[in-house]
Amino acid sequence: MKASKVFKNKNNSKSNKKSTNKYKSIAILTAIVCSICLLLVVVFKMFHLENLFNNEFKIKNSKKEIGVVQTLEGNKNSKSYELKYPFLKNENLNSVISSHLKQEIKDFLNENETEKAKLQSDYNIFSFDENNGISICFRYLKKAKKLKKETVKTMVFWHDKKLEIKNIFAKDKIKKVISTVKNEIQNNKEFAKIIKKEKIVLDEKFQNNPDLLNNFIIKKDSIEFSFNSGLIFPEKYGVISIDIENNLLKENFSETFIKINPSDALIKEKDLKKSKKPLIALTFDDGPREDTTNVILDELEKHDAKATFFVIGKEAKQYPEILKREAASGHEIANHTWSHKTLTKLSEKTIESEVEKTDDFVEETINFRPKLLRSPGGSINNKVKKIANKPFIYWSIDTKDWKTNDEKKTIDAILKNASDGDIILMHDRVKSTAEAVKTIIPELINRGFCLVTVSEMFRLKNIPLEKGRQYTKAIEEDSN
Numbered sequence: 447m448k449a450s451k452v453f454k455n456k457n458n459s460k461s462n463k464k465s466t467n468k469y470k471s472i473a474i475l476t477a478i479v480c481s482i483c484l485l486l487v488v489v490f491k492m493f494h495l496e497n498l499f500n501n502e503f504k505i506k507n508s509k510k511e512i513g514v515v516q517t518l519e520g521n522k523n524s525k526s527y528e529l530k531y532p533f534l535k536n537e538n539l540n541s542v543i544s545s546h547l548k549q550e551i552k553d554f555l556n557e558n559e560t561e562k563a564k565l566q567s568d569y570n571i572f573s574f575d576e577n578n579g580i581s582i583c584f585r586y587l588k589k590a591k592k593l594k595k596e597t598v599k600t601m602v603f604w605h606d607k608k609l610e611i612k613n614i615f616a617k618d619k620i621k622k623v624i625s626t627v628k629n630e631i632q633n634n635k636e637f638a639k640i641i642k643k644e645k646i647v648l649d650e651k652f653q654n655n656p657d658l659l660n661n662f663i664i665k666k667d668s669i670e671f672s673f674n675s676g677l678i679f680p681e682k683y684g685v686i687s688i689d690i691e692n693n694l695l696k697e698n699f700s701e702t703f704i705k706i707n708p709s710d711a712l713i714k715e716k717d718l719k720k721s722k723k724p725l726i727a728l729t730f731d732d733g734p735r736e737d738t739t740n741v742i743l744d745e746l747e748k749h750d751a752k753a754t755f756f757v758i759g760k761e762a763k764q765y766p767e768i769l770k771r772e773a774a775s776g777h778e779i780a781n782h783t784w785s786h787k788t789l790t791k792l793s794e795k796t797i798e799s800e801v802e803k804t805d806d807f808v809e810e811t812i813n814f815r816p817k818l819l820r821s822p823g824g825s826i827n828n829k830v831k832k833i834a835n836k837p838f839i840y841w842s843i844d845t846k847d848w849k850t851n852d853e854k855k856t857i858d859a860i861l862k863n864a865s866d867g868d869i870i871l872m873h874d875r876v877k878s879t880a881e882a883v884k885t886i887i888p889e890l891i892n893r894g895f896c897l898v899t900v901s902e903m904f905r906l907k908n909i910p911l912e913k914g915r916q917y918t919k920a921i922e923e924d925s926n
């Protein structure tokens with residue numbers, strides 16, 4: 447026993463020496479690795495800080511339709527600024543912009559912080575009415591070591607006058623506008639997620655706070671409201687914006703706004719005339735295609751008729767010029783998914799990307815995000831309804847043009863059945879259809895029909911188009 451113990455001890459002391467050496471080398475190695483890591487962190491931080499202050503601030507896809515881009519630079523103590531702004535032909539507007547910038551700089555330099563900080567800006571500027579109306583949206587980014595905060599400041603001019611929210615909406619309608627804005631935020635998919643996650647009570651945020659709407663820009667057919675970080679959602683979500691169609695707001699517009707936004711007043715006048723006529727919505731799926739879509743567009747333009755194009759995103763990417771032509775001629779662009787797959791067979795994630803990819807591409811190309819969806823083959827179930835979350839537009843007359851490829855059969859399918867509120871399904875990729883419209887369009891007009899887009903038809907008939915619902919015809923009891 448003893449011997450064996452001694453032997454064991456001997457053996458142990460040997461292995462002890464060995465393991466001490468082993469620990470030593472592990473310690474050295476650890477020290478080296480740690481120093482390298484530390485060095486990397488320091489270098490990264492320096493690089494990061496350097497980058498933080500040197501990077502140019504740019505709004506993604508910013509629009510600068512008017513004026514010349516100028517930069518105002520300067521610094522004081524540890525603070526510096528670099529502000530981009532538009533220089534315009536109109537001296538009065540330049541002086542409004544300049545005094546705004548001066549105030550921003552003054553506020554920034556007066557802030558009681560001694561650490562290094564930088565203020566940068568970029569902007570969007572565009573006209574909503576032949577250069578008489580100008581919308582500017584400044585985005586500011588304030589950076590310091592532990593801070594990165596974006597804010598927004600908007601300006602809208604009509605000729606020489608700067609417009610405030612009280613110029614846009616009738617005094618007694620502001621409350622209604624606030625509730626519309628609130629509802630649209632609630633209905634927005636992204637925002638709804640945040641509201642749920644952060645348990646935000648929107649009613650509280652919007653209660654009697656008319657100043658909340660001060661940051662707005664006027665677009666051609668909509669008004670976009672922006673909210674600085676912390677106003678509605680917690681600061682970490684930054685600036686948020688919501689674009690609201692004039693259709694949803696027009697009951698509340700002031701007389702001034704109707705005067706300065708004649709396009710909207712004109713719509714009202716035209717609406718009145720159109721609403722007394724029977725209406726039809728021609729719809730064309732699966733395009734755009736070079737040879738056929740242009741023929742259809744020629745014919746529509748010839749008769750000042752409007753239609754709706756349910757475009758396939760992939761095809762639109764092939765022919766962006768045709769997409770632009772469709773939009774410029776006043777037709778409605780709607781979503782027919784990215785690659786025309788049967789939506790009911792896809793995963794939630796793929797359904798979402800099939801719809802959103804097309805929306806994104808169309809918006810990038812024509813500055814309008816499709817409101818309506820027609821699923822390929824009309825396939826639909828509750829999952830699709832929930833994920834795609836748009837009004838689903840079906841049809842009341844199916845020409846089967848893609849099947850028959852027969853001009854006469856397409857003409858007959860329509861002219862034998864057309865009635866007020868019909869949604870007619872055709873395909874602008876079909877050659878015989880491009881020929882058939884040359885008979886169909888003048889004949890429908892001859893019979894007293896007004897050819898309008900799908901959205902227009904439902905608006906004129908006062909039928910709201912709701913997300914997640916299916917529509918086959920514009921008559922009250924038909925929507926389900």
Ligand SMILES: [Zn+2]
Pocket residue numbers: 731732782786822823
């Ligand atoms: Zn299709």
